[in-house]
Amino acid sequence: MATEYLSITWDQLQADARRLARALMGAPPVKGILAVARGGLIPAAIIARELNIRRVKTIAVESYEGPRAESRGVVRVLEQPFLEEEGAGYLIIDDLVDTGETAHVVRELFPKATFACLYAKPLGRSRADYHVREVGQDIWVLFPWDMAPAFSPPLIETAK
Ligand SMILES: O=P(O)(O)OC[C@H]1O[C@H](OP(=O)(O)OP(=O)(O)O)[C@H](O)[C@@H]1O
Numbered sequence: 001m002a003t004e005y006l007s008i009t010w011d012q013l014q015a016d017a018r019r020l021a022r023a024l025m026g027a028p029p030v031k032g033i034l035a036v037a038r039g040g041l042i043p044a045a046i047i048a049r050e051l052n053i054r055r056v057k058t059i060a061v062e063s064y065e066g067p068r069a070e071s072r073g074v075v076r077v078l079e080q081p082f083l084e085e086e087g088a089g090y091l092i093i094d095d096l097v098d099t100g101e102t103a104h105v106v107r108e109l110f111p112k113a114t115f116a117c118l119y120a121k122p123l124g125r126s127r128a129d130y131h132v133r134e135v136g137q138d139i140w141v142l143f144p145w146d147m148a149p150a151f152s153p154p155l156i157e158t159a160k
Pocket of ligand 1: 038039040061094097102103
């Protein structure tokens with residue numbers, strides 16, 4: 001169960017995606033990007049721009065809560081593209097590896113692709129070839145698309 005939040009702003013997300021793009025410049029040439037929807041869509045768009053990659057595909061996945069706290073349960077692939085040569089030359093992009101289940105399932109489908117994400121928690125970290133920031137397993141990462149500005153009343157008023 002998450003005990004703490006890490007709020008990522010749009011600016012921070014873009015900066016982290018650029019850091020990842022910079023790290024990927026040392027990787028073998030990229031034929032195309034496979035974005036893991038939905039969390040990987042925006043990071044993939046930023047990285048595609050930075051690396052000047054025009055061929056961007058998506059894989060749609062969803063996962064169900066597992067019975068154990070550390071398990072996110074079954075990851076189901078709803079739609080997947082065809083990638084030649086088991087994904088060789090493709091860069092799979094996601095926002096986060098948490099338990100690593102999603103990365104595991106996607107990597108099984110495209111074993112020759114490179115997997116990169118912005119943030120990695122300890123349980124899933126080894127599933128990613130690249131990540132830019134480590135996050136504690138109990139931290140809940142709040143992405144900019146998960147948040148909206150809202151009025152917060154002064155503390156003294158909420159204490160009444
Ligand atoms: O390593 P895991 O434990 O598998 O978790 C990581 C996955 O969880 C998030 O997706 P989520 O299931 O929240 O779906 P969404 O991106 O479509 O909101 C994230 O975008 C990753 O794809």
